[in-house]
Amino acid sequence: MFYAVLGYLHAALWRTNLAVTRRVRAIHALAGERGQGTVEYVGLILLVSLLMVGMVAAMKGFNSYLTKGGY
DSSP, rough: HHHHHHHHHHHHHHHHHHHHHHHHHHHHHHHHTTHHHHHHHHHHHHHHHHHHHHHHHHHHHHHHHHTOOOO
């Protein structure tokens, strides 16, 4: 009888541990930094492209200023 109770207790603890382990793994998968480098790389490319567009726009305004004889 005593060993049967210990067996049931062991099985219950095993199922609880298994459920907790699955939840912990799911939380770690969601909270991890996997893919973070890709996001930062895309953001850096967008920043550089925005700076290049700004430089092109500034040069167009500078060239129209020079052609009108504005020094």
